[in-house]
Amino acid sequence: MSAGVRALTRRVLNRTLLERQLLTRRVSRTPREAIEHLVAMQAQVPNGPYVGLWARLENFRRDDLTSLLEGRDVVHATMLRGTQHLARGEDFGWLRATVATLVRSALAQPYYAAQIEGIDPDELGRAGRGMLTGRTLQRRELGDLLVHRFPGRSPGRLAEAFELLEALVHPPPHPIWGGWGHRRGTPVALADEWLSRPIADASQPETMVLRYLAAFGPASVMDVQAWSGMTRLREIVEGQRPRLRVFRDEQGAELFDLPDAPLGEPDAPAPVRFLPAFDNAVLGHRDRTRVISEENRRRIAPRASAGVPLFLVDGFVEGSWSLTRDQLRMAPFRPLTDAETAAVRDEATHLARFVAPDGTEPAIIMT
Structure with a gap:
């Protein structure tokens, strides 16, 4: 690393993160704009996205997000780290294609492996698509149909395994949308049908890295990998190096950032x-x-x-x-x-x- 590379203190990184995450002050962006900026919002826990947007946006109301979900502008689905997130409908196609290998790799876990042993994944994918085409089902309903096709298995595991193979969304009605309590069931639909657009054919890791840096930078390669759940992103980041600024943290780790992205002031106030x-x-x-x-x-x-x-x-x-x-x-x-x-x-x-x-x-x- 060049001796001239600027070192960023922990407080500079903290204040920069708060700014990039819209946490320094509540901003006047729409929920759709905020979700787009954040790339995807964690939605594993019911009602989490509502609190996350409330913490970031001026005059946010619960119905503001619910209407986006009902209008298909935003979708809830399995994405980053193989967990459930919200993303713009326009972003979901390329994002799901980019993490598809990661999501599918979960099938090797013992949690799934024993239940799908001997099943051709392509056959499971075709069967599930045929059962979901043109309609929305509760995940448990899909599992009940799949177990008739693949008897002797767990209906729940079959439905979840199919969701790792195929891009699905969780459309309304869903307890996370506007309800305030615990999830009672998960509806599923084919993402390409729900969004009326095909899922991207190719992975777009370069796009993912640049979008990540806009909302989380400056960051290391390991940071990008931890956020996305993907590995082997060093080559992708290195390919972007001529277009990025390079810093280091107090321990000397190399951090990358967009060339025009501002850094936070270490003494700037930060609200609760x-x-x-x-x-x-x-x-x-x-x-x-x-x-x-x-x-x-x-x-x-x-x-x-x-x-x-x-x-x-x-x-x-x-x-x-x-x-x-x-x-x-x-x-x-x-x-x-x-x-x-x-x-x-x-x-x-x-x-x-x-x-x-x-x-x-x-x-x-x-x-």
């Missing part, structure tokens, strides 16, 4: 923000110390697989929160100052009003 479980801002890098300390990451690690909603104080994760019908409970990871406590409670009050627009707000409790 409540983030849903698996939010992009926290999961977008392999080295997450720009937003959460190693100590706090280890603190939540035993619960992370189930999803941990978190809140930011001065731009960094300093606590978790949970919501029930009656309570919005916050658990700071360290003693907060009086000013920090007041700011956290104030933002929690706004969140309580958002999740309970009918006026039955949950009690706010700091543990």
Whole structure:
């Protein structure tokens, strides 16, 4: 690495991430524009995208996202890291094609392998497409049909395996859309039919890398791979090097960024923000110390697989929160100052009003 390459401090990376993730202040973008900028929003947990957009956008209402989903401008489907995300309908085709090999590789896991052993994947794909063509089914309904074609298997595993093979979307009605509770079932439809456009024929990793940097940069190759779930992206990034700026972090790791993307000011103020479980801002890098300390990451690690909603104080994760019908409970990871406590409670009050627009707000409790 050249001695002239600029080193970026952790606070510069933090403030830059907040700006790129629309968390420095609520912005006037539409939900569609925000989802496009973020490339894809994690949607593994019911209602997570609603809280994630509320944290980023001015005057966001739950119906704003629901109408996009009903209008097919935004889709919910399996994408990055083989998990469920929201993306613009126009982006889904190339994004799903880019991560298709990654998604399909999950079939080798014991969770699926025992149930599809001896089944030709192409045959499973053809059978599933025939059953879904022209209609939407609950995933369990699709599984029941598939098990008649492939007896002696688990209906649920067959349906999930088919979704790894073929690009599907989860259309409304779905409890995540506008409902506020737990998922009771997942409807599935063929993505090309739902969107009235074919899925892209070819992977577009160059596009994915550049879009990622716009929302998450500066970042290392390992960061891009951690966010996307893909491997062997070094060659893709190297191919873009002449068009990118190169920095390094405090440990000397090489970071890449778009040439005209601004960096954050280390002393810029950062508001308290409540983030849903698996939010992009926290999961977008392999080295997450720009937003959460190693100590706090280890603190939540035993619960992370189930999803941990978190809140930011001065731009960094300093606590978790949970919501029930009656309570919005916050658990700071360290003693907060009086000013920090007041700011956290104030933002929690706004969140309580958002999740309970009918006026039955949950009690706010700091543990």
